[in-house]
Amino acid sequence: xxxxxxxxxxxxxxxxxxxxxxxxxxDRKAARSGQPRGRADEDAPLAGHxxxxxxxxxxxxxxxxxxxxxxxxxxxxxxxxSGTSQLGRGESIADTARVLSRMVDxxxxxxxxxxxxxxxxxxxxxxxxxxxTDLSHPCQIVADLVTLIExxxxxxxxxxxxxxxGNNVLHSLIEAAGLMKFNLRIATPAGxxxxxxxxxxxxxxxxxxxxxxxxxxxxxxxDVLVTDTWISMxxxxxxxxxxxxxxxxVDAALxxxxxxxxxxxxxxxxxxxxxxxxxxxxxxxxxxxxEAENRIHAQKAILRWCFRQI
Ligand code: CP
Ligand code: NVA
Numbered sequence: 001x002x003x004x005x006x007x008x009x010x011x012x013x014x015x016x017x018x019x020x021x022x023x024x025x026x027d028r029k030a031a032r033s034g035q036p037r038g039r040a041d042e043d044a045p046l047a048g049h050x051x052x053x054x055x056x057x058x059x060x061x062x063x064x065x066x067x068x069x070x071x072x073x074x075x076x077x078x079x080x081x082s083g084t085s086q087l088g089r090g091e092s093i094a095d096t097a098r099v100l101s102r103m104v105d106x107x108x109x110x111x112x113x114x115x116x117x118x119x120x121x122x123x124x125x126x127x128x129x130x131x132x133t134d135l136s137h138p139c140q141i142v143a144d145l146v147t148l149i150e151x152x153x154x155x156x157x158x159x160x161x162x163x164x165x166g167n168n169v170l171h172s173l174i175e176a177a178g179l180m181k182f183n184l185r186i187a188t189p190a191g192x193x194x195x196x197x198x199x200x201x202x203x204x205x206x207x208x209x210x211x212x213x214x215x216x217x218x219x220x221x222x223d224v225l226v227t228d229t230w231i232s233m234x235x236x237x238x239x240x241x242x243x244x245x246x247x248x249x250v251d252a253a254l255x256x257x258x259x260x261x262x263x264x265x266x267x268x269x270x271x272x273x274x275x276x277x278x279x280x281x282x283x284x285x286x287x288x289x290x291e292a293e294n295r296i297h298a299q300k301a302i303l304r305w306c307f308r309q310i
Contacts, residue, residue, distance in 0.1 A: 005306045006121045007129045010138045015179035021301035025146045029297040044074025051077040052104035056111040057233045062131050065295035097123035127306035140267045141172040143298035147291045158182040161222040164248040166194035169228045174198040178205030187218035189244040215248045219257040226265040227275045251277035
């Protein structure tokens with residue numbers, strides 16, 4: 001159905017809308033500071049609205065932040081997981097989309113194959129939000145950008161280094177580089193590079209995106225270091241991959257090569273001692289728990305965008 005605002009990728013919103021979402025997230029966060037987390041914002045802009053959340057993979061932050069986001073916007077959320085819904089017993093995505101569209105006001109889905117998300121959106125007559133697929137994780141990156149702005153980093157020209165696996169979170173970060181005009185230095189082992197299409201599109205949009213095998217080279221002079229788990233949900237626990245990733249651990253020596261005021265980001269859950277050392281994870285440059293909290297404020301802005309309030 002046309003005219004709906006789905007949020008399947010950052011590009012569905014575009015750079016101007018993402019900038020507006022970041023501003024909205026920070027304004028609303030400040031306005032409700034100190035209040036109980038479940039209390040609705042004064043204007044309750046999504047009063048009476050219900051978000052249906054489909055989880056075909058595990059989640060802590062995404063499920064809690066969307067639920068709390070809906071409460072703060074004056075609405076509510078409910079969860080369908082694959083183990084206890086008919087989707088898990090083989091009901092089609094198309095029928096699930098059409099049924100949920102008669103019952104809720106928006107749908108968020110976390111799934112494996114990105115094509116399932118697209119199919120859901122194709123058959124839905126309410127906005128659909130990508131809560132992570134094997135391809136991308138756009139909601140996470142809105143929260144990351146909120147966190148960087150909150151910490152005083154201006155996005156245009158910012159030098160962000162990604163260390164480790166070329167995964168779904170990185171794909172959305174690359175997309176954001178093109179939209180928000182920051183530069184990305186990506187260090188991965190051979191065979192674990194991100195999808196070339198994301199890189200080509202970000203470069204065409206004017207972002208500097210470099211690929212290297214050398215973690216030190218990527219980190220040198222960077223404003224932000226980012227990493228993620230070496231084994232994503234649904235991937236085999238592979239010793240060979242873990243071995244290849246070892247040189248990309250974000251440790252104190254790597255952090256020291258970045259700018260003195262550089263920040264460390266990680267979407268969580270973290271595997272401390274693998275992709276990041278305990279010293280960096282717990283250290284003063286790590287803003288990972290602000291980043292997690294900002295998932296709430298980012299989701300609120302994404303939801304408001306879907307409902308044309310931004
Ligand atoms: N970062 C993130 O999406 O966390 P969850 O898997 O806990 O939702
Ligand atoms: N790359 C990770 C992100 C988890 C939020 C995964 O897909 O498991």
